[in-house]
Amino acid sequence: MLRSARVVDWRGEQSAASGQGSPLASDCTSMNPRNVVFEEEQRLLEEACTRLARESLAKAIFLIDQNGQIVVAVGEIASIDTTSLASLVAGTTAATSSLAKLLGEEEFPVHFHEGKRDNLHISLVATEYILTVVFDQRSSLGLVRLRVKKATERLTEIFGELARRQSADQGANVFSEITDEDIDNLFSDNF
Amino acid sequence: MSFINYSTREIILKIVYYGPGLSGKTTNIKFIYAATNPEARGKLISLETKADRTLFFDFLPLSLPAIRGFKTRLHLYTVPGQLFYSASRKLIMKGADGVIFVADSQEPRFEANLISMDDLKENLAAYNYDIEKIPFVIQYNKRDLPNVSPVSELRAALNPWGVPDFEAASGAPDGPGVFNTLKAVVKMIIQDLRNA
Ligand SMILES: Nc1nc2c(ncn2[C@@H]2O[C@H](COP(=O)(O)OP(=O)(O)OP(=O)(O)O)[C@@H](O)[C@H]2O)c(=O)[nH]1
Ligand SMILES: [Mg+2]
Numbered sequence: 001m002l003r004s005a006r007v008v009d010w011r012g013e014q015s016a017a018s019g020q021g022s023p024l025a026s027d028c029t030s031m032n033p034r035n036v037v038f039e040e041e042q043r044l045l046e047e048a049c050t051r052l053a054r055e056s057l058a059k060a061i062f063l064i065d066q067n068g069q070i071v072v073a074v075g076e077i078a079s080i081d082t083t084s085l086a087s088l089v090a091g092t093t094a095a096t097s098s099l100a101k102l103l104g105e106e107e108f109p110v111h112f113h114e115g116k117r118d119n120l121h122i123s124l125v126a127t128e129y130i131l132t133v134v135f136d137q138r139s140s141l142g143l144v145r146l147r148v149k150k151a152t153e154r155l156t157e158i159f160g161e162l163a164r165r166q167s168a169d170q171g172a173n174v175f176s177e178i179t180d181e182d183i184d185n186l187f188s189d190n191f
Numbered sequence: 192m193s194f195i196n197y198s199t200r201e202i203i204l205k206i207v208y209y210g211p212g213l214s215g216k217t218t219n220i221k222f223i224y225a226a227t228n229p230e231a232r233g234k235l236i237s238l239e240t241k242a243d244r245t246l247f248f249d250f251l252p253l254s255l256p257a258i259r260g261f262k263t264r265l266h267l268y269t270v271p272g273q274l275f276y277s278a279s280r281k282l283i284m285k286g287a288d289g290v291i292f293v294a295d296s297q298e299p300r301f302e303a304n305l306i307s308m309d310d311l312k313e314n315l316a317a318y319n320y321d322i323e324k325i326p327f328v329i330q331y332n333k334r335d336l337p338n339v340s341p342v343s344e345l346r347a348a349l350n351p352w353g354v355p356d357f358e359a360a361s362g363a364p365d366g367p368g369v370f371n372t373l374k375a376v377v378k379m380i381i382q383d384l385r386n387a
Contacts, residue, residue, distance in 0.1 A: 035195070038197050069203050084234050088236065088250075091283075095247070173384075182259070
């Protein structure tokens with residue numbers, strides 16, 4: 001129920017945003033539906049992104065969830081603050097998507113930022129994830145667009161697998177063993 | 192929505208600071224940034240107007256020690272409190288695991304707190320969240336000022352549910368109440384995960 005609650009949550013949001021009300025409203029009253037990524041899909045997603053980086057001659061590729069959490073980061077990422085990048089990409093994507101709805105468009109599935117040196121190609125994958133390609137003059141918008149299209153098919157497949165596994169994985173809760181002491185210890189060192 | 196990655200063994204919790212304009216949401220997370228060990232914090236991002244008002248959001252990532260082998264990371268966000276940024280507030284609320292309502296204790300801001308609390312309820316309802324079930328705490332901020340309402344009055348108006356609430360002065364050098372507020376909501380989120 002939990003994992004499917006997550007999907008309900010997003011659908012509920014989308015229909016709320018487009019003003020249709022949510023038929024699923026009663027299904028999600030708690031705030032902790034979870035987005036879970038497993039090792040197998042993680043590996044496949046990394047493979048697909050590495051391949052996209054190679055074929056599109058990109059500098060770096062990021063796969064980010066809608067809340068700004070990084071799922072995959074590949075390429076020349078050492079000099080980039082990936083956590084900041086992910087939260088800003090999620091913010092700008094959320095704003096762009098709201099703009100689309102405001103204008104009566106369903107979505108602006110792609111947005112592009114052109115810089116002097118680096119460019120940013122941002123697109124939606126499987127409605128819930130954001131694919132971000134950083135590229136420079138070694139590549140071109142045409143090439144990136146083409147390769148992103150192909151990679152999106154593959155990524156969508158993998159996310160489909162992931163969604164199936166998430167709804168099958170009802171049982172295991174890694175947190176069921178947590179004690180109150182564990183929770184208190186979280187704060188003892190850093191603050 | 193907590194994010195759990197079995198491959199990198201990390202769990203990410205999103206916490207949103209809500210409340211009326213100028214109540215001290217940004218000041219809370221700036222204090223947390225300044226008081227946290229540099230290894231445990233990422234960059235503080237503030238998308239603000241020229242007059243230092245939050246325009247879209249502030250963002251601060253923090254790392255807590257591992258819990259049961261999972262690295263725990265907190266993503267703290269503040270919303271822009273000014274009324275007309277309603278659309279942005281709604282976007283930022285999405286996927287939140289917990290909410291901290293920062294009230295401005297000053298008497299002249301009493302009404303502003305109520306309006307912001309109604310706005311929060313509306314935004315939660317839009318995502319089908321139930322305010323009585325989510326990890327939610329309230330902070331009565333600016334207790335260092337002379338013109339504040341008694342806590343009992345604020346509580347009666349803002350906290351009919353009896354959720355954990357805290358007095359704070361996030362702008363004071365030692366930021367009393369700031370960490371207690373944050374810890375309380377993190378505790379509630381993790382207890383929720385445990386009982387899920
Ligand atoms: N005296 C006092 N001043 C405070 C306190 N907390 C914040 N302030 C001041 O209140 C003003 C507004 O604080 P912010 O943190 O920017 O407020 P905000 O809630 O982020 O406002 P918006 O971004 O517009 O929503 C600043 O001048 C702060 O210095 C406090 O505890 N005591
Ligand atoms: Mg602010």
